[in-house]
Amino acid sequence: xxxxxxxxxxxxxxxxxxxxxxxxxxxxxxxxxxxxxxxxxxxxxxxxxxxxxxxxxxxxxxxxxxxxxxxxxxxxxxxxxxxxxxxxxxxxxxxxxxxxxxxxxxxxxxxxxxxxxxxxxxxxxxxxxxxxxxxxxxxxxxxxxxxxxxxxxxxxxxxxxxxxxxxxxxxxxxxxxxxxxxxxxxxxxxxxxxxxxxxxxxxxxxxxxxxxxxxxxxxxxxxxxxxxxxxxxxxxxxxxxxxxxxxxxxxxxxxxxxxxxxxxxxxxxxxxxxxxxxxxxxxxxxxxxxxxxxxxxxxxxxxxxxxxxxxxxxxxxxxxxxxxxxxxxxxxxxxxxxxxxxxxxxxxxxxxxxxxxxxxxxxxxxxxxxxxxxxxxxxxxxxxxxxxxxxxxxxxxxxxxxxxxxxxxxxxxxxxxxxxxxxxxxxxxxxxxxxxxxxxxxxxxxxxxxxxxxxxxxx
Ligand SMILES: *Cc1c(COP(=O)(O)O)cnc(C)c1O
Numbered sequence: 133x134x135x136x137x138x139x140x141x142x143x144x145x146x147x148x149x150x151x152x153x154x155x156x157x158x159x160x161x162x163x164x165x166x167x168x169x170x171x172x173x174x175x176x177x178x179x180x181x182x183x184x185x186x187x188x189x190x191x192x193x194x195x196x197x198x199x200x201x202x203x204x205x206x207x208x209x210x211x212x213x214x215x216x217x218x219x220x221x222x223x224x225x226x227x228x229x230x231x232x233x234x235x236x237x238x239x240x241x242x243x244x245x246x247x248x249x250x251x252x253x254x255x256x257x258x259x260x261x262x263x264x265x266x267x268x269x270x271x272x273x274x275x276x277x278x279x280x281x282x283x284x285x286x287x288x289x290x291x292x293x294x295x296x297x298x299x300x301x302x303x304x305x306x307x308x309x310x311x312x313x314x315x316x317x318x319x320x321x322x323x324x325x326x327x328x329x330x331x332x333x334x335x336x337x338x339x340x341x342x343x344x345x346x347x348x349x350x351x352x353x354x355x356x357x358x359x360x361x362x363x364x365x366x367x368x369x370x371x372x373x374x375x376x377x378x379x380x381x382x383x384x385x386x387x388x389x390x391x392x393x394x395x396x397x398x399x400x401x402x403x404x405x406x407x408x409x410x411x412x413x414x415x416x417x418x419x420x421x422x423x424x425x426x427x428x429x430x431x432x433x434x435x436x437x438x439x440x441x442x443x444x445x446x447x448x449x450x451x452x453x454x455x456x457x458x459x460x461x462x463x464x465x466x467x468x469x470x471x472x473x474x475x476x477x478x479x480x481x482x483x484x485x486x487x488x489x490x491x492x493x494x495x496x497x498x499x500x501x502x503x504x505x506x507x508x509x510x511x512x513x514x515x516x517x518x519x520x521x522x523x524x525x526x527x528x529x530x531x532x533x534x535x536x537x538x539x540x541x542x543x544x545x546x547x548x549x550x551x552x553x554x555x556x557x558x559x560x561x562x563x564x565x566x567x568x569x570x571x572x573x574x575x576x577x578x579x580x581x582x583x584x585x586x587x588x589x590x591x
Contacts, residue, residue: 140456168587180511203433226404228411233429235390238403255315291326313346319353325477356478396441468560480541496571
């Protein structure tokens with residue numbers, strides 16, 4: 133008996149289901165053409181398995197839904213705000229909380245407060261909305277993630293780590309007074325959900341302290357990062373996810389949070405800081421952009437669901453099953469030889485479109501093309517994370533990122549193992565006919581965050 137492995141399984145059971153529409157190939161072809169080959173422009177109704185994003189797509193628990201009924205919808209001083217504030221302090225350890233409607237609301241306020249024109253913001257790989265707010269505030273983002281992160285084949289377990297030499301060079305070149313903070317993300321989204329280690333964070337803390345530079349934590353997927361630390365970092369095997377999450381946060385000065393990911397809600401976010409002066413300014417500014425500082429664009433019920441979701445998100449059983457499902461899908465895809473980013477990250481599988489479609493040049497959008505083909509095959513919706521998402525530089529030229537990926541993002545607590553099988557089989561079928569697939573050209577390009585609304589045509 134001792135050779136039989138113990139599988140992960142869901143630490144919950146299903147008590148309500150949402151019926152899905154099954155589509156024919158002809159229906160999908162029509163839908164994809166109408167959407168300009170951009171999966172963001174598909175109607176959700178036409179999608180069978182929706183892996184566009186893990187943002188706001190989680191299934192809430194019965195406890196969270198019960199919390200929704202306990203909303204205190206007072207304009208000021210809602211009971212739910214004080215509950216959320218207490219949970220953020222208890223679970224993450226940050227002193228002061230400003231709720232916002234979602235993550236980018238917090239990024240906007242924080243960037244406006246901390247960044248002056250001409251400042252440099254080093255970070256472990258860019259994220260779309262984060263970098264845009266840094267740029268709109270007059271800053272310039274500089275990537276200081278380790279080189280391994282740009283290599284989809286490299287199996288280093290902490291590809292979210294910061295290269296401290298790159299940071300030191302930037303400090304030398306520009307001076308510490310030009311660097312208000314380091315923008316540090318846990319579970320680096322654009323690198324494939326890759327974690328940063330505690331060891332690296334501790335070294336970062338020492339270096340930034342020496343130069344009086346803050347560390348601001350994009351903590352959107354901090355619990356998933358903590359899981360990889362527990363599994364892979366020396367000395368952390370017997371620590372709980374909750375303890376690791378708190379330790380990560382303790383090595384930083386403040387955080388922006390999109391609670392639509394880790395924290396298991398459909399809407400919500402916050403800014404949390406330890407510095408009273410920054411808090412004071414943020415509390416003034418949130419009134420302009422989001423709402424009063426005790427609701428920040430959220431209903432009381434949303435804050436209650438978030439407070440409960442945060443508690444559930446740091447449970448060891450939850451996170452083991454959450455990441456376990458992602459790993460199950462990744463291993464299944466590898467068995468079909470589909471090229472994916474390794475090691476498998478926390479929130480989804482990132483397929484390497486450059487390797488999948490080597491005959492399509494980056495100018496012809498291989499990842500965008502592949503996402504469209506995946507949808508056509510079985511109605512699985514994924515998204516591009518490559519040259520379209522990277523956008524244009526200030527001089528108008530395209531960024532050409534090394535990574536050209538299609539993201540299969542897994543919503544939390546939503547799909548079953550049978551769904552994972554269907555997804556992997558669909559990717560494998562498209563891989564079989566990869567040589568027949570042609571690239572695309574862009575026929576409409578919006579000015580900001582173009583990946584959301586751009587349109588394409590088959591070549
Ligand atoms: C989603 C996300 C954001 C932005 O949050 P929104 O809630 O979508 O505004 C910021 N950083 C990372 C890493 C994210 O994944």
